[in-house]
Amino acid sequence: MSSSRRSFLRSLLPFALLTAGAAYALASWNWCGPWEERTPEVLSQVRGEGPLRAGAAKVALSPPFPVVVAGYAPPRSEASQAELPLQARALVLEAGGARVGVVSLELLFVTPEITAGVRERAAKAGVKEVLVVATHTHSSFGGYDARWVAQLSGTGRYQESSVNAAVAGAGEALEKAAASLRDVTLEVASAADAGLVYSRSGGDAPDGQLTRAVLRGAQGPVAEVLVFAGHATLIPRQRSFVDPDFPGRLSALREEAGHGVSLFVQGSEGNASVAFNEGQGPERALGFARKLSALADGAVPASEPGPVRLAFARVQTALPRPDSSRLVPAFTRAAGDNFLCASSPREAEVDALALGPLELLSIPGEPTVAAGRALADASGATHVLGLANGYVGYLDTPEQVRAGQGESRRQYFGPALLERLGAAARVASGAVGFSSDAVGSK
Template identity: 30%
Template sequence: MKKSIVLFVLICVCIALILQSCLLSKIDRTPYQQTDYYAALQAQLDTFSIDSLQLYGDTLQAGWAKANITPSTPVPMAGYGSRRGQKYTVVHDSIWARAVVFDNGKQKAAWVSLDLLIVPPEVKESLKKALPGIGFSIDQTYLTATHTHSSIGGWAKKLVGRLIAGKYDENVIKLITNGIVNAIRQADIHKQKAKIGLGTYYARELVNHRITNEGKVDSTVYVFKIQQASGATAAIVSFTAHATCLASKDYSLSRDYPGALVDSLEKNKEIDFAAFGAGGVGSHSPAAEGAEFEKIANMASLLSHRINTGFDSIALKYQTQLANRELALPLRKPQWRISENWRLRPWLFYSLYGDYPATLSILKTGNLTWIGTPCDFSGELALQVQKPAQHPLIINSFNGGYIGYITEDSYYDRNHYETRVMNWFGPENGAYFLETINQLMKKL
């Protein structure tokens, strides 16, 4: 009997060791500048040239439009895993795809924002097939999202995505794709010669650092102003606070505070069209007073007041520069941790989440550069490249790829949601992204 028990224990130990070897491995802490993926990126950057982008053309034209992407019947929500794929129960406010098209005679580019948690990778893949039908390509399309945690899901195929966004529904992909295509098509039709300019404001009272009280906060409100020859005016706003005013127990379909802000701005007689793109929302939470919808109203009211006060004074100029490009972003193998020093093996991560390409998106409109990231990019990191930049720079999150959170590297070993559960590609990605963006800005 004793020999049988000992044999059983030994078999269990052997099975456990085999499973550990197959499923787990140690975290790779190799300094990023000594890795193969860093070398691959440098090889790309060595050949990156602004001259190849045909930057200059005729005077910039711009047009804008939006398309309703609210489903006709309830679908799963995305934003909080605790909802477990629950469908929304009421439409508090409709969700939209908003597009602004730029054209300088040599090339065209579309800036697009969705009232979604992220721009789903499946949608980006669908767009690659759909955009040529209207004379655009995915390389000409700059994508971002408002990052509302109370919008539709159903857009992720793998298990991890389904936990966040509910059961996959191909009709959701078609709905979003068609909305983007229609918005771009209409914006392209209505473009006119336009002046553009950038205004910056600050709203420190509306954003908190949610990892640590000692962390730096990016409270900048960026407002990109466009005025057509007819006098019609648009405003593209970027801000860093998470759109999480509504809690996980609320099943209202809503754009959260970015939607309320856009609606408020469009009530201003000086603004005919408004859109919102999430900035460096990583580590940053909304800080207005009130609960849920009251908090949404307060966030929108304070931001719109700040913007409206200085909107008329934003200097506008005709510009001829326009460029759009994507840069492939090599990464470390997945490092999805189950503890401080142990991770799931890459094959297991890919089977649970999927293997999607990561890129940096680049859009240059006049002297303003937009850089889109495939993640919840940290506002704390954005501070380190936006302030020293010789020319204006806006960093957006959610460009159609998704690799989790990119946060300040000093937080990597903290047992926090952003740095443990949602850091998927290992240590030093903060420094890696900063170096890459800084190198791009020097070339631009």
């Protein structure tokens, strides 16, 4: 290298250092601003008791092919078709003048934008209260979350057509379900096999419990709701097909066997991984679905006598300021916080649904087993459901967050997150009237 060139490069060094320092200072500036703290607020509620009616339907989703396959960090594959059709499944319940809809979408998660669109469609069909959940399938289509963090970490580039596909399928399923209401009885049972799952990050181990709620009409089952906790990651990444993984295959197996429309709902699956390694890809997902179906068959439900209680409440709570301390190196902490602030919601919705002996608390994220137990203790819920009506990421206990352990290494917020959601859970359960001696597992 010539001396003149070396001299030129040396002259640029101070400018480069100054530029880097300015960029670091700019990124480290507190762009978050103040985050509001307020008491959780009841947005809406409905309560009724009487003879139970139910209607159910499923509608195939129509992803905007070609579309990114969601579920993992880059690089991501792009899908041009589906291994099996992705589905939206809907259940509408009615008792004592109260009407509530439940939608299960074969997606990685749902967003407030999707939830609002589904509720708008449902209201036109006379269903004003709707719970929208995702099966947490890591091989479904993406593109439906506009937040930068979501686009980078899981769902890929945002495109409105993906949102429209999810809303259209869910809305049509709800409309068909509402139009098919009929008298039903409610039957509830649970069975467990702890060998089906394990904790992928330490902490409390999942118990492998599957809860089955059957809505049975005069001509046979109208619908079935299956609650289980386990990451739907049996389909390998980097495939050119979207796929519903084991939740979709389980629902299809149950429907083929005559159990009505089968809605799969995730429980506290934040640290729950599937312990099943027979076969590869679709074969493995089908094998595990058969295991779960057999477990469901072993949960022989008993009919709930008399009038059925149906209640639902939506509660909004402010979220704590995002905290990237476990996600990035210490010297980039401020910049990490700023990045999370730009993509993190400032409020979240927590819902409570009571259906006979089932008292369900729903969280817009992925609670671990320990976090789910803490929320159940706080609210009296028989079950804590994840991935409902939005997505705030993982939720672990304050102890795990402070220690930087467990799933807190993926959590976007600090240790106060569980406290905020727990406060909202107490308000929601109070609005619905959860009983202290409800049937079920906490």
